[in-house]
Amino acid sequence: MNAQKQAKTYSTAEVASLAQVHRDTILRWLRQKLVREPARDRKGWRIFSEEEARKIIDFAGSGYDISGVAEVAATYATFSELRALEAIDWDFTNAKTSYLTHGLHPYPAKFIPQIPNALIQELSSVGETVADIFCGSGTTLVEALTLKRNAIGIDANPLACLISEAKIARFIEGDQELLYSIVKKAQELADALSVQEESLLFPIEFKSKAECPSHQAIAFWFEPFVVEELAEILSWCRNLPTEASRKVALTAFSSIIVAVSKQDSDTRYVRRDKKLASGDVFKRFARVLSEAAKAVVEFTEIVEPRFQGQIHQTNILNAPDIGEVDLVVCSPPYPNAFSYHLYHMTRMVWLDMDQPTFKKEEIGSHRKYSNKGQNGATIDTFKNEMTTIFLWLNKHLKTNRYACFVIGDSIIKGQKIHNADVLSHVAQSCGFQEMLRINRIIQNTKKAFNPTIGKIKNEQILVLKKMRGIQ
Numbered sequence: 001m002n003a004q005k006q007a008k009t010y011s012t013a014e015v016a017s018l019a020q021v022h023r024d025t026i027l028r029w030l031r032q033k034l035v036r037e038p039a040r041d042r043k044g045w046r047i048f049s050e051e052e053a054r055k056i057i058d059f060a061g062s063g064y065d066i067s068g069v070a071e072v073a074a075t076y077a078t079f080s081e082l083r084a085l086e087a088i089d090w091d092f093t094n095a096k097t098s099y100l101t102h103g104l105h106p107y108p109a110k111f112i113p114q115i116p117n118a119l120i121q122e123l124s125s126v127g128e129t130v131a132d133i134f135c136g137s138g139t140t141l142v143e144a145l146t147l148k149r150n151a152i153g154i155d156a157n158p159l160a161c162l163i164s165e166a167k168i169a170r171f172i173e174g175d176q177e178l179l180y181s182i183v184k185k186a187q188e189l190a191d192a193l194s195v196q197e198e199s200l201l202f203p204i205e206f207k208s209k210a211e212c213p214s215h216q217a218i219a220f221w222f223e224p225f226v227v228e229e230l231a232e233i234l235s236w237c238r239n240l241p242t243e244a245s246r247k248v249a250l251t252a253f254s255s256i257i258v259a260v261s262k263q264d265s266d267t268r269y270v271r272r273d274k275k276l277a278s279g280d281v282f283k284r285f286a287r288v289l290s291e292a293a294k295a296v297v298e299f300t301e302i303v304e305p306r307f308q309g310q311i312h313q314t315n316i317l318n319a320p321d322i323g324e325v326d327l328v329v330c331s332p333p334y335p336n337a338f339s340y341h342l343y344h345m346t347r348m349v350w351l352d353m354d355q356p357t358f359k360k361e362e363i364g365s366h367r368k369y370s371n372k373g374q375n376g377a378t379i380d381t382f383k384n385e386m387t388t389i390f391l392w393l394n395k396h397l398k399t400n401r402y403a404c405f406v407i408g409d410s411i412i413k414g415q416k417i418h419n420a421d422v423l424s425h426v427a428q429s430c431g432f433q434e435m436l437r438i439n440r441i442i443q444n445t446k447k448a449f450n451p452t453i454g455k456i457k458n459e460q461i462l463v464l465k466k467m468r469g470i471q
């Protein structure tokens, strides 16, 4: 018999099983040209020669004997998965970051989607559940759903939850038209107001019975004509009849608030006058909502309905019940870096959100750390909070699975704190082990940091593995 005919070949699934990685992982390695593309059989299926299979198995780990039984220790699989992570260039220089719904709303310190994307692909499989326990604006959730995983998000910030819900919303028939009808209304009002010569205020004939919030912050942060235009838009958004259209419209509304207020920027809570003309708010809203609607249509088309996203608006320290998850990817609040309750204050007032409760619950807020005296937070405050979180996480993450934390350093009372070290140490006392630490350079346009706290140029991706359960 011809020797070539007798040579053993392997299917993709067999190679994946021998290499102890998911089939999707092999397909991705092939796409990325990390391993060689094999020949195909008549039906177009890949057939790997023994040598090609061995190379992949070697790439996944080292020297596993493919002629033997596929009995590989868990640590071996671990090694193979993490090895692929090491091959990635994590700086993602020039990567496009606002595709799909990622650009719906600004969010200080949101991470670039390429980070959760790579971690989810490597460390979980199709159909599994990925959680972001500090989901912020929902970056991980969008990536998990597009990669055919289920997604769970937690955040104490009600605004973060609204944005996340909008970003993973899927339209039903008619939603897009509902949004376009208010885009059109806003555009028409913008055009009518831009030719008005006298008062900046919104003429009575255009007005509905929209109510402005009575909070004192409104008059302090907004011009009167801006308040009128915002109130009108808000009433349209609130009256939308479907959940998805309402959430997307409210998110678009929120996204323009800082730009039309006197707040300097998304991470600077000081006043400055901005040159706005009558109709500008309507114009801006029309543009932003029209883009948001397009993005959600695209997201709806891409994500299969069987993959579900769930968002819990809650303080993580209250140990929410999220069931069991297969992977965690998150970027926790850094101690002393941001004060989301302040940066989002004007938005939360407009949206009638409970800002005082979030202010109390917010971990890491600059306000708490700059507070002098007994009530001021210290690095021990952060360590204790993280211990509570890792003990809770130990109950919800499956054993031998991963929790990835993206975090940079911070400065507390003049002292530099290596947050990755702090997290790793705390995690270890809660049944986790650090398996890999990746240092990445932050592109200065990609992450918004409070400039008064110092510029953070690097961050670490900490890959922790749950080794054992803790009672």
Ligand SMILES: C[S@@+](CC[C@H](N)C(=O)[O-])C[C@H]1O[C@@H](n2cnc3c(N)ncnc32)[C@H](O)[C@@H]1O
Residues within 6 Å of the ligand: 107, 108, 109, 110, 111, 133, 134, 135, 136, 137, 138, 139, 140, 154, 155, 156, 157, 160, 314, 315, 316, 317, 330, 331, 332, 333, 334, 340, 361, 362, 363, 364
């Ligand atoms: C660095 S941000 C996460 C950004 C996110 N990765 C993204 O891409 O948008 C940290 C998040 O932790 C949230 N957070 C702070 N304290 C919290 C708490 N006690 N419980 C739950 N979430 C909290 C903040 O609201 C913020 O959204």
